[in-house]
Amino acid sequence: MTSINDVNVIDIGLSDHSLVTCKIVEMIHRAPIVTATFRCWKRLNIDSFKQKLLSSFVYRCPAATVNLFTDQLRNDICRILDELLPVHRITRRSGKSTNHWLSREAVKAKERRRQLERRWKATGYEAVRVQYRKACREANRLINESRKAFYTQRVTESSRDPRSLWRVVRGILHTNQTNTPHEPGMCDKFAAYFRSKIDKVKASVTTCVHQFRNPLMQELKSRMA
Numbered sequence: 001m002t003s004i005n006d007v008n009v010i011d012i013g014l015s016d017h018s019l020v021t022c023k024i025v026e027m028i029h030r031a032p033i034v035t036a037t038f039r040c041w042k043r044l045n046i047d048s049f050k051q052k053l054l055s056s057f058v059y060r061c062p063a064a065t066v067n068l069f070t071d072q073l074r075n076d077i078c079r080i081l082d083e084l085l086p087v088h089r090i091t092r093r094s095g096k097s098t099n100h101w102l103s104r105e106a107v108k109a110k111e112r113r114r115q116l117e118r119r120w121k122a123t124g125y126e127a128v129r130v131q132y133r134k135a136c137r138e139a140n141r142l143i144n145e146s147r148k149a150f151y152t153q154r155v156t157e158s159s160r161d162p163r164s165l166w167r168v169v170r171g172i173l174h175t176n177q178t179n180t181p182h183e184p185g186m187c188d189k190f191a192a193y194f195r196s197k198i199d200k201v202k203a204s205v206t207t208c209v210h211q212f213r214n215p216l217m218q219e220l221k222s223r224m225a
Contacts, residue, residue, distance in 0.1 A: 004189075009197070020194075034092065039085045052080045101150035106142035113139040 007022040053059060056076040063069040102110075116132035151172055158164035 004193070007193075035089060036092065037087050037089050039081065039087055041085070044085050048084055049080060052083070053077070056080065101146060103142065103146045103149075106139065106146045109135065109139035109142045 003025045005023045005025060007020070010019040010021065012019050053076070056079075058069070058072045058076040063072050113132070113135040116128060116135050120128040120132045151168070154168045155165065158168050
């Protein structure tokens with residue numbers, strides 16, 4: 001649903017056209033918030049994991065049957081991981097991820113940009129801000145290069161298949177996306193509003209002309225008499 005509020009017509013004095021300003025409010029459909037759990041596997045100490053696994057019950061006294069051994073193994077490994085690598089829970093908005101076409105350098109540049117942004121907001125140092133702006137330019141450059149290389153490869157691979165090629169082109173141009181709903185008849189409403197403004201201006205001008213014309217005609221008649 002779209003609504004138009006606070007419409008103002010301002011004479012800025014630079015042209016015979018007035019400046020028309022308004023606020024257009026439109027409902028934005030945002031992606032739903034989802035909860036995800038994960039373990040930070042980069043922080044896992046392999047030596048500690050091995051030591052705990054060798055001293056676990058599944059290693060010292062394994063079960064005699066396959067089913068019992070499987071349950072035993074799962075329980076012991078989950079217990080060890082909970083000690084060494086607790087599960088983290090995060091909430092984020094679900095959406096289409098673009099990391100599948102980003103190069104490794106671009107991903108690292110994005111992480112570096114985000115780190116400097118947080119540091120700058122926390123400290124407010126000018127030197128950190130300069131580093132952050134430099135990281136932004138570098139990340140944008142690498143992202144653009146990754147996007148260009150990705151779509152160039154897709155177009156090249158689909159060049160001999162017209163159907164696949166047009167599918168790729170539609171994806172590049174985003175012609176299939178209809179995320180933002182538009183209220184029916186918005187063009188007619190815009191046209192009717194500005195038409196009514198013009199009619200009001202014409203009526204005002206006509207009134208002014210009649211107000212000035214009548215005294216002027218009376219003065220001319222009196223002089224001619």
